[in-house]
Amino acid sequence: MLRTENLFKTFTAQERGRVAAVNDVSFHVPAGRFFTLLGPSGCGKTTTLRCVAGLEHPDSGRITIDGVDVYDREAGLVVPAHRRAIGMVFQSYAIWPHMTAWENVEFPLTVGPRKLRLPAAQRSRLVAEALEMMHMADLRKRSATQLSGGQQQRLALARAIVGKPRLLLLDEPLSNLDAKLREQMRFEIKRLQTEIEITAIYVTHDQGEALGLSDEIAIMCDGVIVQRGTPDDIYNRPQSGFVADFVGSANLLPGTATEAADEDAPVTVALGGDVSVVGSASGKLVAGEAVVLVVRAEAVRTSPLPSGSAADGSLIGTVRSRVFLGESVDLLVETLGQELRIRVPAGATQYQPGSRFALNITPGRCLVLRDDRAEAPVDEAAERALA
């Protein structure tokens, strides 16, 4: 449905010189899928999306929508934004304040080539349908300026889908809403997407949204897609420390592989101070290789300090601070000279700052990655692009 090939886009910013906002991005989204670009702020998600929309033109590359080229640098082809037949929801919603809710939604049907415009009756049916779908039917006469944030958001969605485009682009549509509305709108968006079977490209920096909504996620970092996969893949099998850290804010413990291991095989990692933990290798590992152990907050259990010697190979931690979350408690624990964030069930045990516990890392639940943090992620992506 949507295919981008080797998109590059460089900006010249006054303060920072040339910035490669999008650096060789290629992906393919099959029809009807929900595809998410996830990454920290400034990584080039918006720029990529705007290239697809035609609001920005890449320096090079090729973009194909539904089998039709809309941008091809080589062939010198540019289809302008207004002829790409796309629906888009902007971060600011971009609701036109000089129109009513109804007029906002009707707008896409009243522009474009005259010959293709629908008769008025059909137009109002479509507008009513779109408003109905977003539960906005009773607000049609409202001036756009009298709508709340959530209503503007729904109006923006209605406007984006009213022309029945094949592709829906959403740029951080939930980032301007408060937490509760965000939760609610997340479901609305998913429901809408499956209901009208539209292909959606979603941009966000929020891993929760990405994991919850997407069929497929592409993680971006510095203009490069560093990993693509299903939410399950991304969450459980991160291929780099960056992804592991960004998705699920895992703890990354440096160590050494004590043995060679194949992909998915268990491998023992020495963490220093006689402590070692068994994890599963994310790829082929050689003995003695520097690795990082990805420890999710939920993968650590606490138990009272074993009596007698503490140095029997288990991890000892000191509670530095705690945050009560209701069902669980988040603890910041100091161990092996670094801080570990863990999440434990609230209940019987009292976790006072300063108290010491033994930490049991569930074997096999932790991923072992080759330590790539010295390398720039850009190089890695370039390698993948060549492969």
Next chain:
Amino acid sequence: MTVTTTRPAPAAGPPSRPPRTLTSVGRRLRSRSLSLFLLLVVGLLVLPPVVILVMSAFADGRTLRYSEFTWENFADVLTDEHAWMSIKDTVIFGVGAALTVVTVATILAWLVERTNTPGRRAVYALLIISFAVPTFIQGMGWLLFLGPGTGLFNSVVQGLTGSDFEFPIYTMGSMIFVQAMTMLPVIFLLIVPAMRSADPGLEEAAAMSGASRVQTILKITLPLIRPAVLAALFLSAILTIESFEVPALIGSPARITVLSTEIFAEIRSGVADYGAASAFSIIMMIITIAGLINYQRATARSHRYATVRGKAYRPSRVDLGRWKYVAAVFAVGVPLLKVSPVLMIVWASFLERYKPPSLSAFGDLTTATYAAVARDPEVVRSLINSVVLGAGAAVAVMVLAGLAAWQLVRRRNNVTKSLDFIMALPLVMPGLVLGLAVLRTSLTIPIGLYGTEYIILIALVIHYLPYGMRYGHAGVISLHPELEEAASVAGANPTSVVRRILVPLLWPTLIAGGAFVFLATIRQLSLVVFLSGPGYEVATPVLFLRWQYGSITDAAAFALIIVAVACLVLASFSKLTAGMAIANPGANRATPKSK
């Protein structure tokens, strides 16, 4: 996918045009075609007068040939003792009026904004009222008020003291005073915001640390508003040096010439000498540019000082105690003084033969003068021309400036930056100089503009482009670019985006800017004084001639008709647009910016 597409697929089927293939140069040209077009139009408007003015400063001024380069004009001007006197008097006039108006405006602004002076609310109303009256008409009023013989002030003082007192109106001091009074509203409004935003907390802190009230004012309040005061000083000096009305009304009879009256004399007395006039113009422009640079610096600094606050903020007021009655006399007296010349004009306009106001003269009041003036075909024609040309200029300026500002804000590139520069260029040309330059251009380039009203329209458009640009820029900046992008994605072509999104959203700004330009063109004298002529005259130059050679009462009636017409057109205009504003509620409200 099963969903039907109701909008054209890209390049799908015959209805949509085949996608264009473009080289990158071609694409670049196309995306810049609007700014290139604007650059061409504005360049053709602005550059020829500038170039021709400079050329004629270095050519023989009595012919239209520019073949021989000569320094003679400057040599003539700069070796002439009288010319040096004029330059010196220009500087004295500029500095004197600037110091006077800024001192008065600062005190007024402080009294109104920061003290409990009674009657402070009347200040705004009184100042704004007199703002609508063209400067030249205000000057006429001052002459009626303070002038020799028939002046009201003289007869009152003479009646009270029995002496033969005469106010020394035809002096440099009076020129400075009258000029300062005409600028008072503008300068007052410039200083008020600074006074309002100067943090009273800082003053209170000073008081807590033991500073006396006077010490607090000198050490805290004044330094805080200093950038704004400096900016006001430079602006008022520029306005004064460029001004023509007061020097012509008071300076000429007093035989005090400044650069503007010097230029006027070179063109209008005896054989026109464009060379000398151009040389004087260049000197005037150099002084203006120097003033503008300083003004720009001062405003940049005052913006840095300005503290942004929420609406809840209310500065506490200084309690003046018993002094507040003295303050009230000043705060209400000065604006009243400013309005009184206009009242003199009103008085004169209801007489057939002028006499100063007195109880006995009330019996002579009549509307006959109005009736006579209103039947005068020259008056009627000039008024119609003023309104039509003013409206035309307002529309042209706002269209050009709105589009240029939009292009500049949305895509900063070399083309739009050049456009911005050329749009600002007219700022360095005082009205009289621009009028001269446009006149000279129409003589040099024979495309039939000389001796028509189009030449007036062109001069008005050039002169107000920078002002229109200021409005346009502020308007576009407040619009989130995604509002336009959303329309593009929705399928609107660039023309539709402009027509259906940009123009409606920018409408309040365009109207405000247009109203400003219209009112300003009606006030204009110096810019059009060389360009207006029999058959294609506009109101103020006609009034100027009638005041000089005709009857005072005719001139007064004509002056008030000009003011009335301006107010009437403006009122009906704003009524008309108020309806549109209701149709577009919140049109000036932009969508909140992201994060």
